[in-house]
């Protein structure tokens with residue numbers, strides 16, 4: 001968890017907004033996940049969330065649903081996710097988190113999961129269907145393994161509960177920007193900003209990052225005015241999906257395009273052009 | 278409504294099972310629901326409103342029918358049927374949708390959503406929405422839209438917007454995912470009427486409370502007809518488990534009453550089936566910890582049953598607890614046994630049961646073996662079979 005904390009602290013100190021990027025393990029296919037993660041890293045990700053595919057991802061919109069289904073159809077299992085994670089962590093210092101749902105972890109065994117995650121070099125995890133009410137067994141094992149457990153808040157979360165979540169979370173507070181699924185539109189941006197301002201005033205202990213519905217650099221700039229950073233998932237998944245559906249083009253250009261897409265998310269169109277390896 | 282056993286606890290746990298495994302966005306909604314239901318269940322005016330609608334609109338109490346020819350044919354204990362098939366809309370499901378719609382109205386919710394498998398819950402939801410002029414959206418797997426087409430037509434006639442779900446299993450599991458996604462997206466004005474004793478707390482408790490009228494009536498009726506309020510055995514089919522818990526609840530405290538829940542064994546327990554409690558293991562799906570059909574990696578497996586209403590890889594958390602404590606025996610019946618059950622009840626009693634119910638009937642010849650002639654068995658006739666005639670016709 002320390003690498004993630006240090007990374008976020010460094011971003012905050014520099015006055016930069018941290019960029020977290022989500023990618024489903026096993027997507028677009030089991031062999032390509034690792035090279036995709038590399039490009040996300042080179043493109044400027046401050047941390048990466050590796051999605052653990054689940055058969056019933058009930059907080060996801062269509063792009064991430066499709067990516068999970070595709071990964072599962074390709075036979076991706078938890079041990080493959082750990083293998084990909086370990087390979088990534090061996091070659092990069094960029095913090096890696098796992099994101100997913102409670103059941104695969106429960107089935108793996110929470111303690112065994114935390115142990116294997118730590119051994120792979122993972123910093124922590126985020127579970128979309130484990131609220132404060134149910135987090136203790138997960139938080140206990142995570143802490144015992146030195147892993148973080150990131151909690152989410154939503155626009156309809158009451159003030160006092162946001163404060164409670166700030167106390168319970170480790171690493172950062174994940175502000176879901178809308179009442180909706182991943183990949184939804186942001187809707188009326190003033191509402192999102194009002195909510196993030198409110199959240200900012202409640203979240204005093206941990207960094208605050210906004211995610212869900214962020215598709216462009218402009219969205220990111222606008223939302224992270226009130227937060228320490230932002231997280232992009234569905235837009236990147238869609239980018240990868242489109243690239244890999246173009247069988248005719250060689251994968252090499254796919255990877256370049258991913259890097260450019262990620263750079264543009266972070267720096268705008270200007271940044272996307274600058275190739276500084 | 279007094280409780281006959283002190284579960285769930287305040288956080289919705291039945292032992293290890295239950296709870297609220299939902300995205301943060303839904304926490305305010307389940308919290309609002311929990312408080313509203315807590316207030317309503319203590320409120321005599323709500324109770325009165327509920328009882329009146331169950332009587333005047335749903336047709337309660339439903340009869341308890343002694344099955345003379347079925348009893349003779351099987352040559353064992355005296356068999357009674359609790360006639361939930363005679364409820365308005367043709368199944369027990371309306372007990373619950375009446376309770377939830379009255380609650381939704383009290384909470385000022387204007388948009389109603391539901392999931393459905395067999396379409397019985399969808400019809401029961403569309404019905405109460407029509408009755409109160411509320412907008413109703415029903416999610417239904419594409420496969421079920423096909424095999425329960427009659428119910429799709431009924432829902433549309435009742436004014437509901439039926440949305441076919443094409444993801445995953447294309448049956449009840451994914452219809453439920455889609456309903457939950459809708460709820461997350463429209464959480465402020467939407468009331469989700471769940472169709473069984475599943476989902477996050479307080480649903481499993483609340484839906485049970487709305488169905489316990491089945492068992493409570495049975496006790497009274499049995500006292501009049503048999504001179505004793507407790508039978509020797511009680512049998513019900515188990516999909517999510519609502520008709521079963523509704524009948525069992527009145528007898529949980531009576532250790533002399535044997536309770537049997539019959540799951541769908543589909544093509545057989547070695548093939549594709551929906552026997553969650555018999556063959557599954559503990560896991561987390563649709564907001565609660567319970568038994569689940571899942572693979573080694575915790576991916577939820579596709580269930581299979583000839584009956585759309587039992588074709589679900591999960592089950593209510595209270596049943597998980599009742600299984601572990603041994604209070605209820607869970608058995609199963611195959612697709613073929615269910616078809617035999619339909620034929621048996623139709624020919625001996627002139628009652629065509631739903632394919633779900635037919636699992637309980639199909640299990641009887643085996644299940645009652647060894648019981649004496651003077652013993653009494655009550656079977657929950659959870660629904661009527663009209664909706665299944667297309668499927669049944671293929672197997673006659």
Ligand SMILES: Cc1ncc(COP(=O)(O)O)c(C=O)c1O
Nearest residue numbers: 397516517518519520586659660
């Ligand atoms: C007639 C009937 N019986 C039983 C069921 C199964 O549900 P549960 O186990 O919740 O009673 C259904 C579900 O659609 C049904 O329509």
